[in-house]
Amino acid sequence: MDKRPDPIGFGFFAFVKMNIFRIKSSYMFSKASQYAIKAIIYIWMKSLQDSKAGAKEIGSEIDAPEAFTAKILQQLSRAKLIGSVKGPNGGFYADESHTNKTLKDVVRAVDGDSLFTGCSLGLNKCSEKNPCPLHFEIVGIRQKLDQMLTNKSIKHLAVEVIKGETNIKRILQVNK
Amino acid sequence: MDKRPDPIGFGFFAFVKMNIFRIKSSYMFSKASQYAIKAIIYIWMKSLQDSKAGAKEIGSEIDAPEAFTAKILQQLSRAKLIGSVKGPNGGFYADESHTNKTLKDVVRAVDGDSLFTGCSLGLNKCSEKNPCPLHFEIVGIRQKLDQMLTNKSIKHLAVEVIKGETNIKRILQVNK
DNA sequence: AAATTAAAGGATAATTTTGTCCTTATATGG
DNA sequence: CCATATAAGGACAAAATTATCCTTTAATTT
Ligand code: FES
Ligand code: FES
Numbered sequence A, B: 001m002d003k004r005p006d007p008i009g010f011g012f013f014a015f016v017k018m019n020i021f022r023i024k025s026s027y028m029f030s031k032a033s034q035y036a037i038k039a040i041i042y043i044w045m046k047s048l049q050d051s052k053a054g055a056k057e058i059g060s061e062i063d064a065p066e067a068f069t070a071k072i073l074q075q076l077s078r079a080k081l082i083g084s085v086k087g088p089n090g091g092f093y094a095d096e097s098h099t100n101k102t103l104k105d106v107v108r109a110v111d112g113d114s115l116f117t118g119c120s121l122g123l124n125k126c127s128e129k130n131p132c133p134l135h136f137e138i139v140g141i142r143q144k145l146d147q148m149l150t151n152k153s154i155k156h157l158a159v160e161v162i163k164g165e166t167n168i169k170r171i172l173q174v175n176k
Numbered sequence C: 001a002a003a004t005t006a007a008a009g010g011a012t013a014a015t016t017t018t019g020t021c022c023t024t025a026t027a028t029g030g
Numbered sequence D: 001c002c003a004t005a006t007a008a009g010g011a012c013a014a015a016a017t018t019a020t021c022c023t024t025t026a027a028t029t030t
Helices: A011-016 A031-048 A055-061 A066-078 A103-111 A135-151 A154-162 B011-016 B031-048 B055-061 B066-078 B103-111 B135-151 B154-162
Strands: A083-085 A091-093 B083-085 B091-093
Touching: A031 A055, A031 A066, A031 A091, A031 A103, A031 A154, A055 A066, A055 A091, A066 A083, A066 A091, A066 A103, A103 A135, A135 B135, B031 B055, B031 B066, B031 B091, B031 B103, B031 B154, B055 B066, B055 B091, B066 B083, B066 B091, B066 B103, B103 B135
Parallel strands: none
Antiparallel strands: A083 A091, B083 B091
């Protein structure tokens, strides 16, 4: 039976033995993937306006650390999800040759595909034959996520950001 | 190793300057949450058979490191998602007072609720008014996940494992 | 009451992910 | 060809997550 100090009556002691357990923040995508998605959308935005984007600019425009963003851009470039040019007026870009690349490609390039194919509860293998307790529920959800990441055109998402319908950057604390 | 097809056809150059970047493994849930989910299901299994489970046993039965599992069990216990008794014949258990606890409670107890309420692309706040490019697609998926984690009875999941319909432990490499 | 058992908790280590900095390679413009 | 700008890459640092070990607390059994 839990006999820890009553936070009201013994608030001081409660404070002393406060959070031993850190609060984590888990999301669907790793930070690297989040940055990658925002970066590639931004690159498409620039490319639609016939210009390239440098790593520094991208990092600052998507609220991501610049050097880390540069690493991620390398990965995207090596995976041929974007193009890159060195030197003056160089930078990252996307063109027709990249139009059929999907957000799923992006996520897989930086996170691998455990999100799509691994067992949600960490069994060594996701299997219909030996399903984990969440398997049949998770596969449906995962499939929806998969479809979304393959069907949504990155270019189109970029257009929406250009139109101001969606944001790629930290929301300012203006609204209530 | 992820070696996705290179549509242009110069993949072998890519091979030369192989993976500087580590492959990560991102899942929907953190490892801590995965262990927590499997642990609470196991505890229910034991409780349905009128016995308690110790941290060591639980760790070994769900293929999780024992000491780490013990930490997670502490969190579940403090969040009152399970009960615990010290001393001989002690251990962790679940009873009627825990029947209305959900897997969502479990995930939130160990991972917080950024998975449910945070922006999938890491904007400081998920908002309909200032949505990120994935917002309207993600909310649907997230809601499905949320519903699943609140509606599936943990007790019932335990019954399924008891019946052998699902697994909580590493799948053996026997099947093909 | 004493011995025993198991959870609670603290400290710390290992690993992974995230982030920084600096050097090297290379394309561009002059 | 030379200077410059920018991506590529390597090495390293910081932070977060995962993992281990040991001490303390509290039940239970004898
Ligand atoms: S077996 Fe766990 S998600 Fe498929
Ligand atoms: S604003 Fe990004 S998920 Fe809602």
